[in-house]
Amino acid sequence: MMSDELTKAISYLKQRKWVDLTHPFGPDSPHFAAFNDAAFETLFSHDDGFFAQQFSFAGQYGTHIDAPIHFVRDARYIEELELKELVLPLVVLDVSKEVENNHHFTLSVDHIIAFEKIHGKIESNTFVALRTDWGKRWPVKAAFNNKDREGNNQIPGWGIDALTFLFEERNIQAIGHETYDTDSAIEFQKNGELLGEYYVLDQDTYQIELMTNLDQVPAKGAYIFNIVAKPKNASGFPVRSFAILPESQGDE
Numbered sequence: 001m002m003s004d005e006l007t008k009a010i011s012y013l014k015q016r017k018w019v020d021l022t023h024p025f026g027p028d029s030p031h032f033a034a035f036n037d038a039a040f041e042t043l044f045s046h047d048d049g050f051f052a053q054q055f056s057f058a059g060q061y062g063t064h065i066d067a068p069i070h071f072v073r074d075a076r077y078i079e080e081l082e083l084k085e086l087v088l089p090l091v092v093l094d095v096s097k098e099v100e101n102n103h104h105f106t107l108s109v110d111h112i113i114a115f116e117k118i119h120g121k122i123e124s125n126t127f128v129a130l131r132t133d134w135g136k137r138w139p140v141k142a143a144f145n146n147k148d149r150e151g152n153n154q155i156p157g158w159g160i161d162a163l164t165f166l167f168e169e170r171n172i173q174a175i176g177h178e179t180y181d182t183d184s185a186i187e188f189q190k191n192g193e194l195l196g197e198y199y200v201l202d203q204d205t206y207q208i209e210l211m212t213n214l215d216q217v218p219a220k221g222a223y224i225f226n227i228v229a230k231p232k233n234a235s236g237f238p239v240r241s242f243a244i245l246p247e248s249q250g251d252e
Contacts, residue, residue: 025062135212157184
């Protein structure tokens with residue numbers, strides 16, 4: 001017999017508003033410059049009796065999860081992430097207006113403090129997503145890369161001080177963003193390495209990259225679910241991330 005409590009809980013969740021935070025992706029989608037385009041091949045068609053395909057892409061492709069091993073030696077792979085780690089309260093830092101006027105935007109501690117003055121202190125063990133609305137540039141590569149005349153990407157991102165503050169002062173669990181990398185492009189160009197990305201993964205946690213639809217999620221109150229396959233010894237893989245909002249489907 002099914003548990004009445006569990007049945008009621010699932011029924012309640014299905015009455016809430018759900019938001020898909022995941023881009024569809026294919027061979028023509030934007031991706032990190034060092035990777036090849038994805039390749040999708042039809043192996044069998046319905047004329048053969050069934051439809052089956054073969055997919056080839058880098059693990060960090062489309063909306064994806066980075067496991068700690070992606071940057072840190074002897075760290076955890078995707079398969080070692082606990083299921084309950086992948087479901088967390090969601091906090092959304094909205095800096096889309098700032099990014100609209102500054103494509104080099106880099107999140108600072110001051111931005112976090114300003115957010116907390118409005119929405120309250122960021123709670124521990126949360127997933128903090130950076131909303132830049134960069135995901136609205138998908139799937140156009142040129143718009144997503146946003147290169148300057150010298151060929152450098154102009155893409156917003158996290159500052160290392162902001163990340164340190166969130167993990168060490170607010171004790172958050174994981175982060176996500178709408179861009180390829182954790183660090184803003186200008187910070188990467190200045191430092192010559194992805195200091196922020198290494199720092200996050202060195203906290204023995206994961207991050208979600210190339211998110212979308214964060215403009216449909218409140219600053220606080222939602223939960224994020226990061227559903228991913230379980231390839232052996234994988235550093236990253238496409239993920240199906242979604243949020244369940246506190247309001248019901250009929251609420252505006």
